[in-house]
Amino acid sequence: MNDFHSVTIDRTRCKGCINCMKRCPTEAIRVRDGKATIISERCIDCGECIRICQNRAKKSNYDDFSMLENYKWKIAMPAPSFYGQFAGVGDINVILTALKQIGFDAVFEVSRAAELVTHLTRRNFERIRSSHRGPVISSACSAVVRLIRVRYPALCGYVLPVNEPFHLAAQMAREEAMAATGLSPADIGIFFISPCPAKVTSAHAPIGIEDSFVTGVFSASDIYIRMQRVIGKIEKPEPLMQSGIVGINWATSGGEAAGLMTDNYLSADGMENVVRVLEEIEDGKLNDIEFVELNACPGGCVGGVLNVANPFVARSRIKTLRKYLPVSQNRLDSSDNSHMFWEQALHYEAVYKLDDDLTEAMNKMKKIAAIEAALPGLDCGSCGAPSCRALAEDVVRGTAKESDCVVKFRDQLELLSRTGVDLSSVLPAPFRHGPGGNTEEER
Amino acid sequence: MSEPIRITYEVDGEDFMSAGTASTDMKRVLRQLGLDSEIIRRAAIAMYEGEINMVIHAHGGVAEVAIYEDRIEMNLIDHGPGIPDVELAMSAGYSTAAENIRELGFGAGMGLPNMKKYTDEMTIETEVGKGTTVRMVVRTV
Numbered sequence: 001m002n003d004f005h006s007v008t009i010d011r012t013r014c015k016g017c018i019n020c021m022k023r024c025p026t027e028a029i030r031v032r033d034g035k036a037t038i039i040s041e042r043c044i045d046c047g048e049c050i051r052i053c054q055n056r057a058k059k060s061n062y063d064d065f066s067m068l069e070n071y072k073w074k075i076a077m078p079a080p081s082f083y084g085q086f087a088g089v090g091d092i093n094v095i096l097t098a099l100k101q102i103g104f105d106a107v108f109e110v111s112r113a114a115e116l117v118t119h120l121t122r123r124n125f126e127r128i129r130s131s132h133r134g135p136v137i138s139s140a141c142s143a144v145v146r147l148i149r150v151r152y153p154a155l156c157g158y159v160l161p162v163n164e165p166f167h168l169a170a171q172m173a174r175e176e177a178m179a180a181t182g183l184s185p186a187d188i189g190i191f192f193i194s195p196c197p198a199k200v201t202s203a204h205a206p207i208g209i210e211d212s213f214v215t216g217v218f219s220a221s222d223i224y225i226r227m228q229r230v231i232g233k234i235e236k237p238e239p240l241m242q243s244g245i246v247g248i249n250w251a252t253s254g255g256e257a258a259g260l261m262t263d264n265y266l267s268a269d270g271m272e273n274v275v276r277v278l279e280e281i282e283d284g285k286l287n288d289i290e291f292v293e294l295n296a297c298p299g300g301c302v303g304g305v306l307n308v309a310n311p312f313v314a315r316s317r318i319k320t321l322r323k324y325l326p327v328s329q330n331r332l333d334s335s336d337n338s339h340m341f342w343e344q345a346l347h348y349e350a351v352y353k354l355d356d357d358l359t360e361a362m363n364k365m366k367k368i369a370a371i372e373a374a375l376p377g378l379d380c381g382s383c384g385a386p387s388c389r390a391l392a393e394d395v396v397r398g399t400a401k402e403s404d405c406v407v408k409f410r411d412q413l414e415l416l417s418r419t420g421v422d423l424s425s426v427l428p429a430p431f432r433h434g435p436g437g438n439t440e441e442e443r
Numbered sequence: 444m445s446e447p448i449r450i451t452y453e454v455d456g457e458d459f460m461s462a463g464t465a466s467t468d469m470k471r472v473l474r475q476l477g478l479d480s481e482i483i484r485r486a487a488i489a490m491y492e493g494e495i496n497m498v499i500h501a502h503g504g505v506a507e508v509a510i511y512e513d514r515i516e517m518n519l520i521d522h523g524p525g526i527p528d529v530e531l532a533m534s535a536g537y538s539t540a541a542e543n544i545r546e547l548g549f550g551a552g553m554g555l556p557n558m559k560k561y562t563d564e565m566t567i568e569t570e571v572g573k574g575t576t577v578r579m580v581v582r583t584v
Contacts, residue, residue: 154481154484279467282484284487348480352471352475358476358478361476362476365472369450
């Protein structure tokens with residue numbers, strides 16, 4: 001497993017608060033020595049921690065714009081959600097033209113590839129659906145696919161085994177550029193403009209394919225800022241737009257599903273809702289639904305943490321922008337489409353497994369239960385683990401101590417104070433008994 | 444053979460939203476033990492159906508899970524109305540769920556049949572007016 005991660009911590013900014021740790025859907029964050037740390041194998045790069053951090057200590061690493069200089073022919077690949085970032089722009093061609101004015105030689109819309117993925121899904125739907133019992137789960141959200149990979153072993157086979165549109169777009173862009181310019185692949189730089197860290201990670205450590213044709217990934221906000229000086233001055237936009245409503249719709253939750261031939265679908269967005277739906281699929285509760293589209297970010301890709309606009313505003317703008325577009329401008333022809341499918345099946349990563357040996361794993365599980373029973377059950381996070389249960393697991397895994405629990409620590413201090421040392425005056429209020437502490441009067 | 448891991452879940456009656464919590468937690472434990480995904484899936488479905496049954500018909504109950512090295516035992520114990528005709532209750536599509544519950548999408552009459560289908564052993568002890576105990580076993584080796 002390639003362990004590249006886009007999400008990292010700026011230790012100088014991190015204050016060691018527990019907000020990100022409590023928010024993380026895979027319990028990948030611990031606070032150690034006053035700073036948040038990420039357990040790499042658990043992180044799915046969803047960006048929830050970036051969204052919640054008030055100190056801007058969580059960030060997404062992406063490529064530097066100067067990377068363009070290394071290529072003779074530079075192609076920008078905007079995600080569909082990118083179109084919703086601009087106020088007062090009524091024509092997608094303005095956005096695409098602006099991209100060509102800030103240093104790119106060509107544009108290739110990811111929505112073009114999205115339309116092909118929609119067509120491919122429709123064409124192969126019955127075959128894919130009949131390969132398992134439950135609904136087909138979209139593979140478009142990289143964070144969701146990574147979540148399934150570490151948390152839902154039984155659902156790995158439910159995921160649509162088709163490449164994310166931006167990978168496919170990169171492949172198409174490369175072929176188009178080679179034919180148009182006669183340049184060699186080494187001279188062609190293909191740059192994806194990403195709404196989220198999960199797709200940055202997916203470009204560098206793809207799932208389902210060995211390598212991506214994406215050269216580099218920029219953040220939507222970085223490119224947005226660069227476009228500000230040109231976008232207001234475009235009077236005659238070039239007719240660059242080559243996709244339609246079906247492709248643009250992928251920007252928002254439910255958009256991919258709406259392009260399929262079935263009404264029997266479900267779409268959910270926001271990490272907590274995604275988790276709830278996945279649990280229900282695993283319990284066999286949603287077997288009558290044909291397709292499930294899940295987006296980790298609220299509202300879909302427009303809610304990605306690398307975007308600029310409020311997701312609800314972006315969604316409204318996209319609704320306006322797509323109004324007079326053709327339904328779709330990209331369809332599969334009769335040629336071989338095998339390159340659109342994953343080369344490798346999604347493989348479960350057992351990152352939470354306690355031990356390879358079942359007897360030993362069972363022993364550890366019993367120890368965890370015993371330790372957890374002795375913890376206060378407040379899930380306060382002060383020990384640096386997201387819950388009492390997680391602390392118990394960390395103790396058994398050997399990465400924490402029971403005495404990391406502040407409530408237990410308080411009890412020990414209290415015992416000490418009874419030996420004659422008066423500690424009550426130096427303890428903070430929540431830990432104090434008697435006057436100024438947990439007294440009757442204060443209740 | 445060593446002692447099993449024992450976990451007890453209280454299943455709240457008449458609270459549809461909480462049905463599935465026992466199944467969700469059990470799945471997490473089984474994953475951490477490194478059990479096969481198909482086994483986890485089967486146990487989870489059986490547990491989930493059992494939880495729903497206890498919510499719909501018995502005002503809740505208790506789910507006792509015991510995980511052995513070679514099997515998962517799930518005992519669902521309630522003090523509800525009991526099942527007058529077990530054979531009838533076991534037939535696919537038969538349901539005594541009230542209309543308001545069916546409107547919520549439950550009560551399709553597949554609970555007990557699914558529990559049987561996804562487990563290796565299932566026995567039902569029931570007494571009308573006293574309650575029902577469903578014992579299920581999923582073998583892991």
